[in-house]
Every structure is written in C-alpha cells, then in structure tokens.
Amino acid sequence: MFVMTLFTGFSSATHGQPSEAMDQTNTVDHPKHSQIAPKRVVTLFQGATDNAVALGLKPVGVVESWTEQPMYHYLRPYLEGVHYLGLETQPDLESIAWLNPDLIVGERSRHQLISPLLSRIAPTVIADQLYDFKALLKLMGQAAGREHKADELLACWQVRVEDFRMKMASRLGERWPQKVSVIRFRGASARIYYGGFARSVLDELGFTRPESQRQSGWGINLTSQESIPAMDAEAIFVFMVESNPSVMETYRTWTRHPLWQQLEAARSKQIYKVNPVTWNMGGGYLAANNLLDELYAHYSLEPLNQAQECCTC
Amino acid sequence: MSNTAIVLRTRSERLTLRLSRHTLFVVAALGTALLGSAFVSLCLGSHSTSPANVFQALVSPHESDIALIVREIRLPRVLLAILVGAALGVAGLVLQGLVRNPLASPDVIGITSGASAAAVFLLTIGGAAQGSPLIPVVAIAGAFAVALTILTVAWIKHATPGQLILVGIGIASAMGALITLMIVTSPDTTAMNAYLWLTGSLYAAQWGDVLGLLPWVAVFLPLALSRARHLDIMAMGDDMATSLGSALNLNRLVLLLAAVALAGSAVAFAGGLSFIGLVAPHMARNLSRSGSAGLILIAAMVGALMLLLADIIGRIGFAPRDLPAGVFVACIGAPYFVYQLHRLRR
Structure with missing residues (x-):
C-alpha cells in the first residue's frame, strides 16, 4: 500500500529533520564522480536494492533474494529486466564489471573482501550495517546525487513513526510502551532477536523488550524447547520461511508445547505471525514501511492517509 | 621406462636432482596441460571472451577494454588455483612419504583442520573480517600448532607412523567439533562466511592473495625438493635409512616443516580445501614410478591442474552463482578413489 504512494511524487516540502552527521567510517570512493548523478547502479545486498527502488533508482544489477527467488515479490514490479548477479555473499564480479556500473553499493560484513576489486570497477560505497536502512538511505542518496529525495523519505518516515507512537499510546493506554519479543523459527531451532532489522524498527517505534532481552548482539539461537519461556513478552512477533517444511515442523512442535501455551502472550492471544521478508530479509526503507503497515493493521490503528503523510513533512 | 636420466647437480654436489626421461616427459605434458587450462580459464567467464582479446589484455592492457576483467578478476584467481593446488599436492606427497602411509594427507591428519579452526575462531570472535591479512597468519599458526601437537605425542610415546596418523585423525575430529561449535554459536553472517571459507573457495582471489602465498611456495617447495631423496631412503625403513647415512630426525623435521608450511599457507589463502593433498600424490604415482x-x-x-579445473567448473558451470572449487575437487577425487580400488582388486 505504502509502496504505491512512494512514486506518486512528493511535494518538495521543507523538513525539520535533524541532520545527523554522516557516519565517517562509510567509504565513498572516487568522490570526483559524485557530481554526475549515477545512472547505472548495482546493489549487492537486499537492503540496498530496496533502498535504491525507494530512491527511484532502478538498479541495473542486483543480487538474488534469500526467498521468493530471484527477487522478493514486493520489489519485483520495480525490477523488470534487471540483471541478477548471484548471491549476496558471493556476487559475480565479472558480471558486475560487464554491466559497466557507475555506482556499486555493498555492505561491510559481506563485501569488505571484494571492495578493492569493486572500487576498481566503479565508485563503490560500503555500508556499515546490513539493517540500518536510514543510514544506508542517506549514504545512497549522497552517492547517487539524491540527497534531497533521501531526506524527504526520511522525513516521511519520521511522520509515520510519530503518528504510530501517538495512536499506540492512545490505543493501549497504560499498556504502552508494550514489551515485545521478535522470534524466528528455523529448521530445528528458534531465535530470539535482540538486534537486527525488525528489532531496530520496533525500538524506534517505541516498543520495549523484556528484561532478559536487554542485551547487545544479534540475539540467541534456542535449540531446546525448555528455553521457550525466554521468549515471553506482552506480545510476540513470529516469522519464518513458510515454504520450508523443516521450519514449519519446528514451528508446529514448538507451538504445541505446553510451555508455549503457558506464555503470557499466548494466553492473552498476543502472538502475531508476520512476513519474514518484511520483518527480516528486505532490510530497506520499503520493507520498514511495510512493517509499519502490518503493525497498523495488527493493532487496528487508523492509517495515515497519503495526503497527511506527505503534506505534513 | 627409459633408464636414461637427466641429473641436475650443484657444483659441490650437495643438491642433486635426478629425473628420468619418462618423468621429464610427464612433467612436460602436465606443464602443457596446465598452461592450456590456465589460458582457457582466462578466456571463460560470465561472458566468454575471445582468446585474441584475452591475449591482448595480457600483453598490452592499455589498448584492451577487458583488461580489468582478465588481469584483475580472472588472472589472480587462475594463479592462486595453481599455487594452492601445487602446495597441497606436494604437502600430501611429502606427508605420505614421511609416515609411510598412502592415506596420510594434510586434511586427514588434521593440519588443514588446525588451520581452519584457527581461522574460523578468528572470524567468529570478530577478531577479523573476511579478507583480513590476519587470517592467513593465524591459519598457518593453527597448522603448525597441530603439527607440533602430533610431533610431541610422537616424541613422548615413540609412536610409529601408523599411530601418528591415528593421533592426527583424532586431532582432526576434535578440530572439526570445535569448528561446528563455533559456527553454531555465531550469528548468520559470520557463520555463512565461515562456511564459505571452510569449503575452500577461490572466489574474489586478488593479487594480494597471490603475492601472499607465493613466498611460501617459492621457499618450501624447493626445500621439499632438495630433501626428496631422503624420502626415498626413508621408504626403506628407519634402520636402513640410518645405515645409509641419512640424518633421519633432522630430515624428517625439515620435510615435515615444508609439508606443514605448504598445506597451512594454501589453506590460509584458499580455505579448507580437502582431497587434493590426498589424491594428487596417488595420481602422480600412477603417472610415474620415478623417485x-x-x-x-x-x-x-x-x-594445480585439479584445482584449476575444479575452479573453472565452479566458476562457469553455475553462473552467476560462484560455487566453491572445493565441491568439485571432491567430485573429481571420489570417483578417482573408486577407480583406484577397482585397479587394486584386479
């Protein structure tokens, strides 16, 4: 829903967005190129592909998605005819070179190894974090000569965040801020996220977390059903790759377990199954907005209409 | 086999290298195959390029528009495959000679796992990202630590070569368990990087890797070659070797050092490739009965040829996905072993 509104044009409004200092550790090579706005962008991780689409840049080359191969359904309409460059972890360097790009977007943990080669192919920006979509949006806006567009998008996001917080506070009353857990089922194990894309968005939206989950790091992998109580919270968001039978088997056995039935969130029916692409894999501006859409729907909040979203920012 | 031979000697006759005609013929044939495969590999890619264009890119890069692809992406990868394959082949041959057991190889007796465990440890504690110059150093140290452990056991218990292999296999399993533990407890991204590294991949080989591995091969391969005749003598048994005047312990130590350095450095730059160290020596013995x-x-x-071919398959066969060469080395190696078994039964 929100995706559709993105391209209908934002008025060039003023925005009171505090300008956060650009992260100095981001590397922008070949600054001499940045005067000319890049036209041929190659994105080497999912969040960058999502953000490129959000910025109105259609990449010439992208890496394959983790599920719904070759590309997540929510991005497909914007990526017709795009070149696929293999996996996020090992993109095909030669194909990148053949595409003759003028901007390559990579990420530190994935592409540090190949970044010297990438820089020789084209100006390359390397993001610090896979899931920090806001920093990435600024970085890409700057590298692609679309700072203004990036600022606009971030200002709109800010409006939505504030609206959500306000409406949640009035809907939940004393129960806000709500303590929530983010859980993922996998083949033979389950995860509690302390960090990552969904958690960072939830934090920004004002959700809190149970005491035991106030830890740094990405989270914890649980292999024993005895650990189910560690997942408990006032509400639990659950996602998994439902096309994988072994994942669904884990989901069925764990959620049938008596300990699961005794969770506070289970008893109060506050367990929500959410979309893994939106909550974990997309990792960009559009995914973040889709996540917010899902939350509006789950909590039966009145969504902002398009006019409010854009004119107030 | 021809009984004429070519002998290379240094002036003082401290070092001699005796090669029969047949061996020279095999070496020449393999060399041609290697050069040919290397050039073919340089021509193949996600978009194949004509040999003439590749040649131009190699000789006069300034006039070529594919110089970047040939010289920076394909060439380092081809060279690294050759160096790594050669190092592992020699390490396997020397180890098999040292412990007088055809099943010995850097991966079987735990040297590869030692290097892998050290590298994965560094990756998972976040001490270094993939591609950090620290990883080769730590991996080589891991290889030496395992070798030292095996040696210490041998020293204390006066172990026979057969027992040495058992100790090595034990250490290899322990290292394998350690690697699994580290991967399970690490986050997705790190685990994925560690997995890719463990399978042995030449993906994104760069000139830095080639230049990093080159000194190890340039020093330790000739060192192994210079002590090769002691391997022949050791094959006759310890008593015979001693009575023939071989400084048994010293030569053993030097040869072991060379094998560990070659295997450790190869693994350090290309990841946990297995099988080459085991199979290449057997293939070599099938090709020639020389010393x-x-x-x-x-x-x-x-x-070198095995790894180069395996990498071509992994790089081209499934494009744009780049599959680790280690997968295909095993694909070549396993049928070969079945063939060996078949031969032996006849």
Whole structure:
C-alpha cells in the first residue's frame, strides 16, 4: 500500500529533520564522480536494492533474494529486466564489471573482501550495517546525487513513526510502551532477536523488550524447547520461511508445547505471525514501511492517509 | 621406462636432482596441460571472451577494454588455483612419504583442520573480517600448532607412523567439533562466511592473495625438493635409512616443516580445501614410478591442474552463482578413489 504512494511524487516540502552527521567510517570512493548523478547502479545486498527502488533508482544489477527467488515479490514490479548477479555473499564480479556500473553499493560484513576489486570497477560505497536502512538511505542518496529525495523519505518516515507512537499510546493506554519479543523459527531451532532489522524498527517505534532481552548482539539461537519461556513478552512477533517444511515442523512442535501455551502472550492471544521478508530479509526503507503497515493493521490503528503523510513533512 | 636420466647437480654436489626421461616427459605434458587450462580459464567467464582479446589484455592492457576483467578478476584467481593446488599436492606427497602411509594427507591428519579452526575462531570472535591479512597468519599458526601437537605425542610415546596418523585423525575430529561449535554459536553472517571459507573457495582471489602465498611456495617447495631423496631412503625403513647415512630426525623435521608450511599457507589463502593433498600424490604415482623428486614435481602439477579445473567448473558451470572449487575437487577425487580400488582388486 505504502509502496504505491512512494512514486506518486512528493511535494518538495521543507523538513525539520535533524541532520545527523554522516557516519565517517562509510567509504565513498572516487568522490570526483559524485557530481554526475549515477545512472547505472548495482546493489549487492537486499537492503540496498530496496533502498535504491525507494530512491527511484532502478538498479541495473542486483543480487538474488534469500526467498521468493530471484527477487522478493514486493520489489519485483520495480525490477523488470534487471540483471541478477548471484548471491549476496558471493556476487559475480565479472558480471558486475560487464554491466559497466557507475555506482556499486555493498555492505561491510559481506563485501569488505571484494571492495578493492569493486572500487576498481566503479565508485563503490560500503555500508556499515546490513539493517540500518536510514543510514544506508542517506549514504545512497549522497552517492547517487539524491540527497534531497533521501531526506524527504526520511522525513516521511519520521511522520509515520510519530503518528504510530501517538495512536499506540492512545490505543493501549497504560499498556504502552508494550514489551515485545521478535522470534524466528528455523529448521530445528528458534531465535530470539535482540538486534537486527525488525528489532531496530520496533525500538524506534517505541516498543520495549523484556528484561532478559536487554542485551547487545544479534540475539540467541534456542535449540531446546525448555528455553521457550525466554521468549515471553506482552506480545510476540513470529516469522519464518513458510515454504520450508523443516521450519514449519519446528514451528508446529514448538507451538504445541505446553510451555508455549503457558506464555503470557499466548494466553492473552498476543502472538502475531508476520512476513519474514518484511520483518527480516528486505532490510530497506520499503520493507520498514511495510512493517509499519502490518503493525497498523495488527493493532487496528487508523492509517495515515497519503495526503497527511506527505503534506505534513 | 627409459633408464636414461637427466641429473641436475650443484657444483659441490650437495643438491642433486635426478629425473628420468619418462618423468621429464610427464612433467612436460602436465606443464602443457596446465598452461592450456590456465589460458582457457582466462578466456571463460560470465561472458566468454575471445582468446585474441584475452591475449591482448595480457600483453598490452592499455589498448584492451577487458583488461580489468582478465588481469584483475580472472588472472589472480587462475594463479592462486595453481599455487594452492601445487602446495597441497606436494604437502600430501611429502606427508605420505614421511609416515609411510598412502592415506596420510594434510586434511586427514588434521593440519588443514588446525588451520581452519584457527581461522574460523578468528572470524567468529570478530577478531577479523573476511579478507583480513590476519587470517592467513593465524591459519598457518593453527597448522603448525597441530603439527607440533602430533610431533610431541610422537616424541613422548615413540609412536610409529601408523599411530601418528591415528593421533592426527583424532586431532582432526576434535578440530572439526570445535569448528561446528563455533559456527553454531555465531550469528548468520559470520557463520555463512565461515562456511564459505571452510569449503575452500577461490572466489574474489586478488593479487594480494597471490603475492601472499607465493613466498611460501617459492621457499618450501624447493626445500621439499632438495630433501626428496631422503624420502626415498626413508621408504626403506628407519634402520636402513640410518645405515645409509641419512640424518633421519633432522630430515624428517625439515620435510615435515615444508609439508606443514605448504598445506597451512594454501589453506590460509584458499580455505579448507580437502582431497587434493590426498589424491594428487596417488595420481602422480600412477603417472610415474620415478623417485620422490620427480613425484614432487608431478604431484605439484597434478594438484594445480585439479584445482584449476575444479575452479573453472565452479566458476562457469553455475553462473552467476560462484560455487566453491572445493565441491568439485571432491567430485573429481571420489570417483578417482573408486577407480583406484577397482585397479587394486584386479
């Protein structure tokens, strides 16, 4: 829903967005190129592909998605005819070179190894974090000569965040801020996220977390059903790759377990199954907005209409 | 086999290298195959390029528009495959000679796992990202630590070569368990990087890797070659070797050092490739019945050729996905072993 509104044009409004200092550790090579706005962008991780689409840049080359191969359904309409460059972890360097790009977007943990080669192919920006979509949006806006567009998008996001917080506070009353857990089922194990894309968005939206989950790091992998109580919270968001039978088997056995039935969130029916692409894999501006859409729907909040979203920012 | 031979000697006759005609023929044939495969590999890619264009890119890069692709992406990868394959082949041959057991190889007796465990440890504690110059150093240290452990056990218990292999296999399993533990407890991204590294991939080989590995091969391969005749003598048994005047312990130590350094550095730059160290020496023995010196050269070339071909398959066969060469080395190695078994039964 929100995706559709993105391209209908934002008025060039003023925005009171505090300008956060650009992260100095981001590397922008070949600054001499940045005067000319890049036209041929190659994105080497999912969040960058999502953000490129959000910025109105259609990449010439992208890496394959983790599920719904070759590309997540929510991005497909914007990526017709795009070149696929293999996996996020090992993109095909030669194909990148053949595409003759003028901007390559990579990420530190994935592409540090190949970044010297990438820089020789084209100006390359390397993001610090896979899931920090806001920093990435600024970085890409700057590298692609679309700072203004990036600022606009971030200002709109800010409006939505504030609206959500306000409406949640009035809907939940004393129960806000709500303590929530983010859980993922996998083949033979389950995860509690302390960090990552969904958690960072939830934090920004004002959700809190149970005491035991106030830890740094990405989270914890649980292999024993005895650990189910560690997942408990006032509400639990659950996602998994439902096309994988072994994942669904884990989901069925764990959620049938008596300990699961005794969770506070289970008893109060506050367990929500959410979309893994939106909550974990997309990792960009559009995914973040889709996540917010899902939350509006789950909590039966009145969504902002398009006019409010854009004119107030 | 021809009984004429070519002998290379240094002036003082401290170092001699005796190669039969047949061995020279095999070496020349393998060398041609290696050069040919290397050039073919340079021509193949996600978009194949004509040999003429590739040649131009190599000779006069300034006039070529594919110089970047040939010289920066394909060439380092081809060279690294050759160096790594050669190092592993020689390491396997020397180890098999040292412990007088055809099943010995850097991966079987735990040297590869030692290097892998050290590298994965560094990756998972976040001490270094993939591609950090620290990883080779730590991996080589891991290889030496395992070798030292095996040696210490051998020293204290006066173990026979057969027992040494058992100790090595034990250490290899322990390292494997350690690696699994570290991967399970690490986050997705790190685990994925560690997995890719463990399978052994030449993906994104760069000039820095080639230049990092080159000194190790340039020093330790000739060192192994220079002590090759002692391997022949050791094959006759310890008593015979001693009575023939071989400084047994010293030569053993030098040869072991060379094998560990070659295997450790190869693994350090290309990840946990297995099988080459085990299979290449057997292939070399099938190709030639010459002494260890000739076999070392042949094993080096067979190893290099195996890895180069495996990497071509992994790089081209499934494009744009880049599959680790280690997968295809095993694909070549396993049928070969079945063939060996078949031969032995006849």
